[in-house]
Amino acid sequence: MSTLRALAKAQALAAGVAQPVATVRHLHLSPRPLVLVPLTMAGEANAPLAVLVGDAPDAARLLIVAQPRNRDQRFAFAAELAGVVLPYLDSFRGGTEAVAVDRGRDVRHRYVDAPQLLVPNPAGITFLRLFGRSTRFRRVDGDYPVHPSVPLLGRWLTFFAERAEHPGSSALVALTEALTLHWATGQSAVEDLHLPAVLGWIDPPPGLDGARAAARAEDPSLCPPAGPATDPDFDNRVLAPAIAAYAGAGDDEAARRSAYAELERALRGQLAPTWDLMWRGLGLLAALPPGARVEDRWARDRDAFTAHAEHVDEGGGPQPRRDGAVAAAVRLHRLERALTSYAVQRAYDDPLVMAEHRLAGEAFVGDVTLADPGRVDDTGKRPVLRPRIQVVTTEPVAVPLGATLYSPARPGQKAKVVFVTPAADGKTEVVLELSGGMGRGLTAPPGTVPEVGERLCLTTLSDGFLPAGAFPAPEETPWTHGGPPAAAPVDPAPATAPAASGPAPADGDPAEEWG
Amino acid sequence: MTSTAQRLAEIRGGKPPRRHNARTIAALTGNPGCDRRAVLDSAGADKPALAEQVGFPARFGQSRFAITRGNAFEAQVKADGGAELLRLVAERLGVDPGGPGTWTDLGADDRPGGPDQPDRAERSRAALAAAAPAARGRAHLPTGEAPTAEPQTGEAQTGDAPTSGEPAALFDHPLLSLDVAGRRVHLEPDLVAARLAGRFHVVEIKSFPVIDGQADPGKVAAAAVQSAVYVLALRELLAAEGHDPSLVSSDVVLVCPRDFANQPVASLVDVRKQLLVLRRQLDRMARVDDLLARVPANFTADPAADPDHLRRALSSVPARYAPDCLAACELAYFCRHEARAETTALGRPVREALGGVADVAEVLALAAGEHPGAPEQAEAAALLRAAARLRADALTGRPS
Numbered sequence: 001m002s003t004l005r006a007l008a009k010a011q012a013l014a015a016g017v018a019q020p021v022a023t024v025r026h027l028h029l030s031p032r033p034l035v036l037v038p039l040t041m042a043g044e045a046n047a048p049l050a051v052l053v054g055d056a057p058d059a060a061r062l063l064i065v066a067q068p069r070n071r072d073q074r075f076a077f078a079a080e081l082a083g084v085v086l087p088y089l090d091s092f093r094g095g096t097e098a099v100a101v102d103r104g105r106d107v108r109h110r111y112v113d114a115p116q117l118l119v120p121n122p123a124g125i126t127f128l129r130l131f132g133r134s135t136r137f138r139r140v141d142g143d144y145p146v147h148p149s150v151p152l153l154g155r156w157l158t159f160f161a162e163r164a165e166h167p168g169s170s171a172l173v174a175l176t177e178a179l180t181l182h183w184a185t186g187q188s189a190v191e192d193l194h195l196p197a198v199l200g201w202i203d204p205p206p207g208l209d210g211a212r213a214a215a216r217a218e219d220p221s222l223c224p225p226a227g228p229a230t231d232p233d234f235d236n237r238v239l240a241p242a243i244a245a246y247a248g249a250g251d252d253e254a255a256r257r258s259a260y261a262e263l264e265r266a267l268r269g270q271l272a273p274t275w276d277l278m279w280r281g282l283g284l285l286a287a288l289p290p291g292a293r294v295e296d297r298w299a300r301d302r303d304a305f306t307a308h309a310e311h312v313d314e315g316g317g318p319q320p321r322r323d324g325a326v327a328a329a330v331r332l333h334r335l336e337r338a339l340t341s342y343a344v345q346r347a348y349d350d351p352l353v354m355a356e357h358r359l360a361g362e363a364f365v366g367d368v369t370l371a372d373p374g375r376v377d378d379t380g381k382r383p384v385l386r387p388r389i390q391v392v393t394t395e396p397v398a399v400p401l402g403a404t405l406y407s408p409a410r411p412g413q414k415a416k417v418v419f420v421t422p423a424a425d426g427k428t429e430v431v432l433e434l435s436g437g438m439g440r441g442l443t444a445p446p447g448t449v450p451e452v453g454e455r456l457c458l459t460t461l462s463d464g465f466l467p468a469g470a471f472p473a474p475e476e477t478p479w480t481h482g483g484p485p486a487a488a489p490v491d492p493a494p495a496t497a498p499a500a501s502g503p504a505p506a507d508g509d510p511a512e513e514w515g
Numbered sequence: 516m517t518s519t520a521q522r523l524a525e526i527r528g529g530k531p532p533r534r535h536n537a538r539t540i541a542a543l544t545g546n547p548g549c550d551r552r553a554v555l556d557s558a559g560a561d562k563p564a565l566a567e568q569v570g571f572p573a574r575f576g577q578s579r580f581a582i583t584r585g586n587a588f589e590a591q592v593k594a595d596g597g598a599e600l601l602r603l604v605a606e607r608l609g610v611d612p613g614g615p616g617t618w619t620d621l622g623a624d625d626r627p628g629g630p631d632q633p634d635r636a637e638r639s640r641a642a643l644a645a646a647a648p649a650a651r652g653r654a655h656l657p658t659g660e661a662p663t664a665e666p667q668t669g670e671a672q673t674g675d676a677p678t679s680g681e682p683a684a685l686f687d688h689p690l691l692s693l694d695v696a697g698r699r700v701h702l703e704p705d706l707v708a709a710r711l712a713g714r715f716h717v718v719e720i721k722s723f724p725v726i727d728g729q730a731d732p733g734k735v736a737a738a739a740v741q742s743a744v745y746v747l748a749l750r751e752l753l754a755a756e757g758h759d760p761s762l763v764s765s766d767v768v769l770v771c772p773r774d775f776a777n778q779p780v781a782s783l784v785d786v787r788k789q790l791l792v793l794r795r796q797l798d799r800m801a802r803v804d805d806l807l808a809r810v811p812a813n814f815t816a817d818p819a820a821d822p823d824h825l826r827r828a829l830s831s832v833p834a835r836y837a838p839d840c841l842a843a844c845e846l847a848y849f850c851r852h853e854a855r856a857e858t859t860a861l862g863r864p865v866r867e868a869l870g871g872v873a874d875v876a877e878v879l880a881l882a883a884g885e886h887p888g889a890p891e892q893a894e895a896a897a898l899l900r901a902a903a904r905l906r907a908d909a910l911t912g913r914p915s
């Protein structure tokens with residue numbers, strides 16, 4: 001938690017309404033996202049109970065499992081959900097664009113748009129991940145055949161869940177996280193997991209302040225939880241009798257139909273308020289202008305979507321239960337790089353985020369007081385253009401001499417710190433030598449060198465290229481690294497853990513029970 | 516009745532103390548610095564009723580689906596006299612069960628608070644003590660409680676432990692007890708104490724799944740604290756009988772459904788850390804007189820008292836609210852409301868990022884430069900002023 005964000009939280013608490021912590025939107029919003037509000041059966045291992053799903057506020061479809069412990073009904077539900085999700089995904093496979101690769105020596109194609117899945121909270125992402133896990137290894141033949149769309153849905157949900165771990169991806173978004181990235185509420189992080197409370201702070205209903213609206217949102221009798229866990233009271237008083245009535249109807253078609261309708265009514269009543277909140281939250285986010293680098297990150301999501309679609313088209317298998325050691329290390333490395341780059345990009349896009357780095361001594365803002373745009377350094381083999389500027393700042397300057405700084409206004413340009421001199425009134429003068437971003441000649445094109453009077457942000461954060469790490473191929477991995485990553489809090493008996501690489505027999509086992 | 520016991524009885528309004536179970540004892544470790552909870556728990560006050568009466572009811576409802584599922588899984592795992600359970604546990608510990616084990620249900624028929632509880636406690640004590648590995652086992656086990664010197668998971672216990680000829684013994688529902696705040700508290704644990712390969716292991720059956728070797732970390736953590744309560748109680752029981760307490764392993768066995776099925780899978784959880792925390796909190800509660808000395812003389816937590824009076828009484832004992840309380844203590848909504856102007860209500864990381872300043876209004880005053888703050892706040896004040904200036908700068912769109 002940065003002090004700046006913490007201060008915003010304190011301000012929110014005092015003001016009774018959430019405070020902005022971003023001036024631009026840091027995620028991509030699809031004009032046609034697929035909103036999913038799932039509910040699970042208490043006590044079961046990710047057993048779906050219901051989902052409200054659709055790509056427009058008035059297009060909600062309710063899918064339910066009348067007997068959540070019945071495996072056939074679960075797979076029927078999975079097939080029904082696939083019937084909504086897969087056509088939605090396919091609708092983005094229309095147009096492609098050519099992208100130059102390998103320094104323009106080659107091109108590849110990617111979809112011009114991509115799907116976006118939205119759930120209320122991080123637990124909703126976990127639900128999709130586990131639902132993907134429980135369906136992607138299903139077989140369409142053998143003893144327990146499922147509809148062919150079921151394993152396909154599982155692979156896609158797994159794809160989205162993996163994307164969601166990628167910092168800066170907008171492919172699968174938990175709305176609470178998207179909202180709290182832009183607003184600080186007057187409540188704690190645990191309370192921020194509750195979508196109705198978060199929206200209560202950001203956009204309290206008339207006559208209520210944030211704290212009251214959030215407190216009201218915590219009362220499940222006034223405001224059902226945003227799932228996937230249900231309200232225990234609802235389970236005991238409404239759901240249990242409704243499920244029992246359905247089960248008890250037996251072969252009596254009329255009784256079954258009415259019991260089913262009653263279940264649907266009860267579940268819709270729990271889901272509909274969250275559905276409305278989802279679209280309301282999206283509207284609030286959509287009102288923010290997008291950050292300059294959002295489009296670029298969305299292109300990475302489009303790349304990933306394209307690649308996975310091709311993998312599926314080519315008959316590629318389901319994602320393994322667990323990554324092998326090399327795959328896990330590569331993935332971790334990629335996520336770390338993405339995290340760093342995402343943090344830098346947000347700072348470059350948003351002065352309010354950069355302010356956090358200024359407070360941490362990683363950036364400062366000052367006025368250009370001197371500029372020598374034509375300075376040429378001819379001490380080397382050939383003369384090079386090395387303009388110098390002097391920036392005066394009131395902020396503390398915590399960078400050492402010789403450090404390289406960057407400015408969001410000219411990301412391709414490096415500024416080397418030459419002198420740091422304390423000046424009057426606690427100000428500091430910083431002399432910088434510039435290189436890059438000024439063409440190839442010995443005169444800088446206009447605008448490429450900051451002019452006297454320009455206000456400039458300088459930072460140690462670089463949005464530049466980060467080299468990829470080198471990892472051995474799986475077959476060159478020493479046996480000491482051959483096992484699955486030991487990140488699990490619970491370590492099952494080794495005998496029950498499948499080998500990390502190679503086909504794990506249990507993976508495709510159609511007899512793997514499900515409830 | 517001692518004067519302490521009398522005072523505690525008065526605090527809870529003369530009603531019988533609320534029963535503890537492993538979950539409520541485990542909850543004691545959650546916020547050990549909180550006097551309010553310590554005194555209420557020591558007295559065995561009815562916190563749910565209290566919370567209700569002061570207008571901030573707790574929300575710890577349980578879905579009957581979850582209960583049904585938990586019971587069904589437990590019954591399945593324990594079926595056939597625990598044959599499958601024994602196999603799982605032995606395999607996980609890497610030891611030889613030494614033939615079919617014995618199964619003793621120490622509490623099948625009597626319900627909590629039933630009249631025959633003393634008898635049941637006695638039966639548990641006798642059965643477990645008799646099952647403790649014979650004296651020859653003591654010679655090569657460390658004496659005294661030395662949790663850090665515990666053998667690690669899967670150590671070759673088969674090699675030197677006195678296994679031969681001693682078949683495994685499983686004890687279901689033993690009634691254990693612990694001293695909590697000077698009071699003997701009975702625990703009605705849902706556990707199986709398994710003696711095999713010369714040691715006791717606490718076995719807990721939980722119905723949350725382990726999927727691809729991963730379980731919900733929060734649930735595992737909660738199960739670990741609960742198991743630690745059982746380990747502690749079991750150790751005390753053996754120690755009181757003159758046995759070496761370290762005969763009870765600090766590696767507990769968690770049995771959960773695997774993946775999406777009902778197939779059970781056993782995992783080992785090392786609870787040494789939880790044991791230390793628990794021990795510390797119980798010791799603290801044992802000094803209940805120190806605690807009571809800090810509580811106003813007329814303090815009451817009688818749920819039948821007037822709500823206003825109760826609210827004032829509760830407020831007279833210092834609390835230490837943190838957002839974690841919401842998941843652990845029945846009084847959380849009351850304490851949160853009370854702490855609403857404090858930075859801790861926003862979470863510890865927020866408070867720390869605000870330089871440790873406790874009061875929200877004070878934070879804003881320092882940030883606005885309204886006053887310089889106390890000398891020891893100078894650093895925090897400077898940080899907050901800088902933060903406020905930078906925030907205002909960026910929000911008013913000054914170029915940067």
Ligand code: SF4
Pocket residue numbers: 546549550551552834835836837840844845846847848850
């Ligand atoms: S909720 Fe209140 S009484 Fe309970 S532990 Fe937290 S601060 Fe203490």
